[in-house]
Amino acid sequence: NNKAFIFxxxxxxxxxxxxxxxxxxxxxxxLGFDFTExxxxxxxxxxxxxxxxxxxxxxxxxxxxxxxQRQMAMKNENYLSYVDKMDSKEILPGVQKILKYLREHKIPxxxxxxxxxxxxxxxxxxxxxxxxxxxxxxxxxxAKPDPEVFLIAAEKLETxxxxxxxFEDSVAGIQAANIGKMTSIGIGEKTVLxxxxxxxxxxxxxxxxxxxxxxxN
Ligand code: B16
Ligand code: MG
Numbered sequence: 740n741n742k743a744f745i746f747x748x749x750x751x752x753x754x755x756x757x758x759x760x761x762x763x764x765x766x767x768x769x770l771g772f773d774f775t776e777x778x779x780x781x782x783x784x785x786x787x788x789x790x791x792x793x794x795x796x797x798x799x800x801x802x803x804x805x806x807x808q809r810q811m812a813m814k815n816e817n818y819l820s821y822v823d824k825m826d827s828k829e830i831l832p833g834v835q836k837i838l839k840y841l842r843e844h845k846i847p848x849x850x851x852x853x854x855x856x857x858x859x860x861x862x863x864x865x866x867x868x869x870x871x872x873x874x875x876x877x878x879x880x881x882a883k884p885d886p887e888v889f890l891i892a893a894e895k896l897e898t899x900x901x902x903x904x905x906f907e908d909s910v911a912g913i914q915a916a917n918i919g920k921m922t923s924i925g926i927g928e929k930t931v932l933x934x935x936x937x938x939x940x941x942x943x944x945x946x947x948x949x950x951x952x953x954x955x956n
Contacts, residue, residue, distance in 0.1 A: 742954050743896040743903050744841060745889055745916075748852035748875075750783055750908030751926050753829045753864060755854075758821035763794060766814045772798035784909025786853055786882045787811060815856075822856060825863040833942030838869060840947055846954070847871040849892040851905065853883055853912075872896055883911040886919030893921075904953055910934070922953065 749755045760779040767774035778797060782790045791811050795802060802810065841848050849872035850857060857875035861867040872895035874888050881887045886900075893900045905916035908926045913935045916923035924939065925932030932938050939945050 740954065741898040741902045742846060743893065743898045744846065744848040745851045745892045745896075745903055745905045745921070746848065747784070747905070747907045747909070747912050748850055748854055748857050748860060751831070751906050752834055752850075752866070753825070753831060753860065755822070755860065756783060758818055759790075761821065762814050762818040763790065765817055766791075766810055767794055767798060770795075770798060770800060770810070772800070774798075784853055784883050784907070784911040786876060787815070787855065789882065819856065819859075822860055822863060825860065827865045830864050830866070831942060833945060836947075837942060837945060837950065838866075840950060842869065847896045847898070849874060849896050851888045851892045852876065853879075853888065883909065884914035884918060886915045886921075889915055889919045889921060893919075907935070908932075 746752055756779065759782065760776060763779065764774040774794060782793065785793070788811070791807065791814070838848070848870060850861065850870050852875045854860070855876035858867065858873060861870070861873065872892055874892045874895065878891060879888045889903065889905055890900060893903050900919045900921050903921040904924060905921045906924050906926055907913050907916060910931065913923045913925055913932055917934060923935045924937045925935030926939060926941060928940070929938045
């Protein structure tokens with residue numbers, strides 16, 4: 740069959756949310772207000788521009804376009820200083836086992852991320868060469884929950900959206916997969932990702948039997 744798999748990056752393959760948090764908190768603190776972990780949660784899967792808009796809104800602050808761009812660039816520079824220290828040990832538990840299985844069985848898989856830093860991150864963790872296709876924030880016009888990122892991935896993997904299985908940690912990402920008529924697998928809390936077809940708290944809970952079942956359907 741033509742089954743294919745699509746993986747989100749942040750929150751699925753690596754936990755870069757902790758680095759986004761540190762960088763956004765520094766930006767907020769420098770601008771004179773606080774930024775909490777709860778707020779950071781709400782930025783999962785959300786683009787860089789939209790994230791800054793929401794943070795400024797929480798801080799009751801408005802910035803001129805120039806200053807907005809400058810702050811966003813500084814945040815990214817700060818974020819990349821953490822990314823720079825990453826290596827393959829940052830790959831979340833259980834992920835490699837699934838990727839290895841897919842590779843050995845010649846089942847195509849792609850990356851589908853909102854991040855504009857996805858390629859450098861994949862290089863850092865030694866996974867860049869392993870994906871059959873990479874679609875990230877530099878390739879799309881519309882953000883999740885728009886299914887664009889996953890639809891382009893399906894196209895690159897030369898299969899129909901209906902044959903695709905998407906792993907996602909964000910609500911917007913699960914919605915994008917569902918709108919795209921793909922099988923959605925949430926990584927995180929069931930109560931948060933209730934729209935997903937299946938939910939696991941992390942990849943160590945996903946068995947090869949489960950993957951084989953997906954391949955049969
Ligand atoms: P960047 P994903 C998303 O990646 C993150 O979840 C989100 O928190 C971040 O703001 C967004 O990428 C943009 O990232 O600033 O690196 O372009 O989960 O879709 O892989
Ligand atoms: Mg994510």
